Amino acid sequence: MRDRPTTLPISFQDVAYVAGTTPILRDVTLSITSGPPTVLLGPNGSGKTTFLKLAMGLLTPVAGNIVYSEHRNVVRRRQAIVFQKPVMLRRTAARNVAFALKAAGREQDAPAIARLLGAVGLEALAERPARRLSAGEQQRLALARALARDPEVLFLDEPTASLDPAATKAVEEIVTCTAESGVKIVMSTHDLGQARRLAGDILFLAKGRVMEHGPAAAFFAEPATSEAKCFLAGGLVT
């Protein structure tokens, strides 16, 4: 069990976000607590990426508050995020991990780098330029960089969106292992099968609002809103 100060729960209190003049999220009130992965579902433009960036602190809400660990202004150093298309720094895979370790203020020794690359199955590609890795390998390297921060909460923005089934399986195994080690996973996906495999609870967004938030089994068995029913049935939620 982790005995260090926690950033969980992350509480959204009437949070709204507007890009230019376009409302992206509104009236979001919920708590992200420790436990199995929380999976964000919803159609394109529903606000999933914005939600993750707000939670990560990369965006500032135009209304409402996001409170970490029941204290405002907590230093949120134990969070990490993997973007849908992670940017690979122009250096080898090992040096990408070393960069993340240094940024997190951690030791950048060879065993630490090897352990992180091993955790994502990239130890054999340590000296390969990161930009020359395949999409799946880049996604795994991005996970290694995120894990270099020793996060308590790991945000994943559609981490398998452009991957083939084999690469998707590899990423899902890392996510499962990471969640089992006690890291809270909050991820978005369009893949309902993946959501069923990984989710402990579901956060369903549509039209910039949280339509449903609850246990995954209940959501898939009996969605409460017409939007969720339509989404699960493969209909177009506008």
Add this chain to the structure above:
Amino acid sequence: MDGLTALELIWSGDANLFAVVGLSLFVTLSATIVASALGMPFGALVGLTRFPGRNVIIVLLNGCMGLPPVVIGLVVFLLLSRSGPLGSFGILFTPQAMIIAQAVLIAPIIAALTRQVIEDLWAEYRDELIAMDVGRTSRVATLLWDARFSLVTILLAGFGRAAAEVGAVMIVGGNIDGFTRVMTTTIALETSKGDLPLAIGLGLVLIAVILTINALAWAVRGWSERHAG
């Protein structure tokens, strides 16, 4: 016939010709180093920060990329002439004056192109670096390092512009034989005198120097991209 004589001059290692080549390389390389030391950090700063008047700075930088060398030569001449504000240094008609003129000519080019490269890279890296808690100084260092291949190309553009320039160094250097005579000014002078072999020989060397440096940079860039990504 003139062409053959020119090749003979090169092949025989003509002292006069290679003295001119040596001075040209010294002046242009020095100017490129000075302009890079000033232009790259300034370009990176403008690319990464937001401040009142930033757009004006960008327009001015971009506009200065096309400044006529003779105008820059004239301005530097006025600054360095005995009655000018920097006349007390006494460096007019010296290689130092030529370095200053070439540096003033290419610094805006290097700054403007660096600004664009760094700004584009920052747009790509922004979320990732902030999410990793990378500090401000480290961000700049990371961007400069990751843009290194593009920055080398920018340096080459600056070097090429300086090496090919004639008007500014003619005005502030005075084209003094054995002291401030460089390849471009010598080519202009010898052509007007009708000494075509030396002019052609220098022209060939000038082209060869620029092609060699570009080829080397291209090779280094290719090697680096294969090994560093």
